[in-house]
Amino acid sequence: MPHLLELSGLGFAWPGQKDELLNIPEFHLDAGETLFLKGPSGSGKTTLLGLIGGVQRASRGVVRLLGQDIGKLSPAKRDYFRADHTGYIFQQFNLLPFLSVQGNVELPCCFSKLRESRAAARHGSVAQAAQQLLQHLGLAEDLLHRRADTLSIGQQQRVAAARALIGQPELVIADEPTSALDADTREAFLGLLFAECRAAGASLLFVSHDQSLAPLFDRSLSLAQINHACEVC
Numbered sequence: 001m002p003h004l005l006e007l008s009g010l011g012f013a014w015p016g017q018k019d020e021l022l023n024i025p026e027f028h029l030d031a032g033e034t035l036f037l038k039g040p041s042g043s044g045k046t047t048l049l050g051l052i053g054g055v056q057r058a059s060r061g062v063v064r065l066l067g068q069d070i071g072k073l074s075p076a077k078r079d080y081f082r083a084d085h086t087g088y089i090f091q092q093f094n095l096l097p098f099l100s101v102q103g104n105v106e107l108p109c110c111f112s113k114l115r116e117s118r119a120a121a122r123h124g125s126v127a128q129a130a131q132q133l134l135q136h137l138g139l140a141e142d143l144l145h146r147r148a149d150t151l152s153i154g155q156q157q158r159v160a161a162a163r164a165l166i167g168q169p170e171l172v173i174a175d176e177p178t179s180a181l182d183a184d185t186r187e188a189f190l191g192l193l194f195a196e197c198r199a200a201g202a203s204l205l206f207v208s209h210d211q212s213l214a215p216l217f218d219r220s221l222s223l224a225q226i227n228h229a230c231e232v233c
């Protein structure tokens with residue numbers, strides 16, 4: 001069976017850099033798999049996630065998601081493709097502060113008709129999808145209509161996870177979303193995140209420098225194992 005995500009012969013340097021930051025001959029992620037990717041600060045984890053999401057373009061090589069070579073898409077088509085098939089949980093969560101909790105979670109469905117229709121088909125409506133995800137992720141119902149900027153870090157994290165999961169994107173990408181939490185909260189959150197990814201059939205690519213989380217995942221890799229250019233790994 002083809003992999004959900006495949007990188008081959010990938011190279012990337014930021015403008016002005018003479019050496020490549022990333023030189024990844026091969027990397028893959030299977031459907032439904034949870035993968036922990038570790039690497040020290042500055043090793044290129046966030047850059048790699050940007051390439052997988054099509055936010056940055058590789059200098060060479062191929063990023064294939066769901067069989068689609070994303071480098072072959074026009075910038076507009078790439079944005080739609082990303083919105084349809086990828087959910088992101090950012091390190092700082094990146095919630096829109098002026099929107100309610102529910103409004104933040106529903107947001108991907110404004111950019112993706114596919115996710116809107118999947119959310120409605122599975123839960124009855126986009127609003128119900130948002131509410132059920134938040135409930136499963138342990139966010140109290142009375143917070144639904146609160147502005148996102150009035151939440152604690154742990155609450156914001158749950159909202160960010162629900163936003164990534166709504167409408168069942170095939171790939172959920174998480175960039176150090178647990179770094180601000182204590183160990184117990186971190187593991188509890190990961191348990192909920194795994195359960196929701198499993199329920200949605202999503203693969204999870206989780207990057208972090210916190211090695212203690214690695215055993216919780218199906219597979220664990222260090223960036224140095226796949227990136228032949230890594231100088232700080």
Ligand SMILES: Nc1ncnc2c1ncn2[C@@H]1O[C@H](COP(=O)(O)OP(=O)(O)OP(=O)(O)O)[C@@H](O)[C@H]1O
Nearest residue numbers: 014015021039040041042043044045046047048209
């Ligand atoms: N927009 C940019 N322009 C130029 N260089 C950049 C840019 N973003 C990142 N870099 C450089 O690329 C390298 C890797 O950065 P990146 O953020 O991908 O690392 P990281 O492994 O995610 O780090 P951390 O764990 O600290 O978040 C760093 O040397 C950084 O300075």
